[in-house]
Amino acid sequence: MTQCLPLKSTAIHAKFAGREIIVMVPFFAEAENEILDVQPGDIGYYPGRQTICIFYGDTTPFGKVSVFAKITKGLEKLHDIGGYILVKGVIEAGLTSSDKGSDGK
Amino acid sequence: MSRLITECEIRNAAQNGITFLNIEPGTIVTPLARDTAQSLGLRLGYEAGKKEANIKADAAFTGKAAPATSKMIGLLDDYLKRIWPAEPPDLKNLRKFKLPPMGNMPCVLYASFNLFWLGESMQVWRAAAQKRAIPLKELSYVVSQDMGRHAGRLAKWQMEETVEIIRLLEKYFASQGPQSHEDCVTVLTRALVALDRMQNWIDAVIPWSKMDEALKGLRTLGTYEQTGDGFHPQAINEERMQMLIDKVVKQIIREMR
Numbered sequence: 001m002t003q004c005l006p007l008k009s010t011a012i013h014a015k016f017a018g019r020e021i022i023v024m025v026p027f028f029a030e031a032e033n034e035i036l037d038v039q040p041g042d043i044g045y046y047p048g049r050q051t052i053c054i055f056y057g058d059t060t061p062f063g064k065v066s067v068f069a070k071i072t073k074g075l076e077k078l079h080d081i082g083g084y085i086l087v088k089g090v091i092e093a094g095l096t097s098s099d100k101g102s103d104g105k
Numbered sequence: 106m107s108r109l110i111t112e113c114e115i116r117n118a119a120q121n122g123i124t125f126l127n128i129e130p131g132t133i134v135t136p137l138a139r140d141t142a143q144s145l146g147l148r149l150g151y152e153a154g155k156k157e158a159n160i161k162a163d164a165a166f167t168g169k170a171a172p173a174t175s176k177m178i179g180l181l182d183d184y185l186k187r188i189w190p191a192e193p194p195d196l197k198n199l200r201k202f203k204l205p206p207m208g209n210m211p212c213v214l215y216a217s218f219n220l221f222w223l224g225e226s227m228q229v230w231r232a233a234a235q236k237r238a239i240p241l242k243e244l245s246y247v248v249s250q251d252m253g254r255h256a257g258r259l260a261k262w263q264m265e266e267t268v269e270i271i272r273l274l275e276k277y278f279a280s281q282g283p284q285s286h287e288d289c290v291t292v293l294t295r296a297l298v299a300l301d302r303m304q305n306w307i308d309a310v311i312p313w314s315k316m317d318e319a320l321k322g323l324r325t326l327g328t329y330e331q332t333g334d335g336f337h338p339q340a341i342n343e344e345r346m347q348m349l350i351d352k353v354v355k356q357i358i359r360e361m362r
Contacts, residue, residue: 008190010305015313024305026189028294048228049305050298090309 001025001045001052001068002097011093013086019057021082023093025050034064043069052095056082110134110149112141119145119257119272124265127151146260146268171280172273174288181295184270188303195264196306202262209354213311216262220304223255223271227297234289241286248289249278267303270296312357319353 004027014020019040031047038044042055044065053065056078071078085091108131115138118126125148128134134142134149142149172180187193202212230248233239239247252275260268274296276282283289 010309012305012309024302026185026298026302028298049224049301051305087314089312089314 006096009093010090012090017061018059020059021054023052025052032066034066036064041071041075042067108132110138112137115141119147124260124268146257171276171282177277177292178295181299185299195267198263203358217307219258224301226251227293231293234286237286245278245281245283249275315357
């Protein structure tokens with residue numbers, strides 16, 4: 001994931017699963033500790049479509065996701081953003097890294 | 106160009122990634138050739154001044170040997186680089202198709218399904234290659250057949266660049282291009298990312314929320330009663346339902362730019 005940052009992509013809203021924003025990434029990664037029981041705030045990678053899935057409310061994922069991160073603040077703001085994307089269809093999205101990882105990199 | 110087009114010419118053209126065959130006036134096209142062209146998604150027509158066939162594939166691979174693994178990977182990476190950042194030309198072509206011959210569901214929905222199921226197939230083949238569950242020769246054969254079918258289905262949407270890359274994949278696997286299961290995994294992984302990106306673009310232009318709202322409206326127009334032998338519609342205001350359907354369809358078409 002970090003190797004492809006910063007990344008410009010597009011974000012759409014889930015049509016089936018619930019409160020989920022989906023951003024496509026240009027790589028395939030094998031499933032890792034994938035789960036169906038996601039919680040609001042979970043961020044996961046979905047190998048089925050090579051997408052980053054941001055769960056911001058009640059969601060039943062389309063398929064198992066490899067959850068690798070958690071939103072620690074600002075989750076409530078995603079409700080408005082999600083609603084906007086749902087109506088708009090697609091928006092431009094960017095993924096960047098702003099914090100160092102646990103190894104200092 | 107011969108003055109007789111048979112099924113053989115059509116199949117050869119399709120195998121070479123051709124999606125439009127320019128037929129000069131006076132040329133005879135056999136009924137079987139027409140049927141085959143339709144089933145393979147190859148358009149027949151005449152455009153004055155246009156080259157005989159609308160070939161966009163790299164000339165090195167048209168009618169010649171299939172790409173080697175490294176070249177196939179390069180082609181897929183180039184395709185992804187082109188379509189990743191902005192709406193691809195193939196999507197612009199697809200937008201020209203509004204409604205199918207019957208029904209009110211927009212054509213982009215069907216094109217999205219076509220690519221979605223290709224993605225699902227590739228996941229299965231990739232997993233099979235990773236587990237070496239199928240011998241390489243047989244795996245390459247079925248993957249090539251699968252690619253060919255999907256290319257045929259997609260061709261009707263004039264998504265020429267996408268169909269071309271799938272036809273090249275078909276050719277690669279048909280010619281036993283992968284030298285190992287690892288080659289299969291590598292190529293299919295790249296193909297997955299590239300073609301799923303195209304599907305993602307198409308999905309993004311489907312007016313999902315409008316269709317959702319329309320269905321919500323339709324549900325209020327009628328209810329169903331459950332009896333011992335199933336569900337039966339109650340009285341429905343059919344005139345009002347038809348007006349609503351027409352209004353929603355027109356709005357959807359308008360908003361698809």
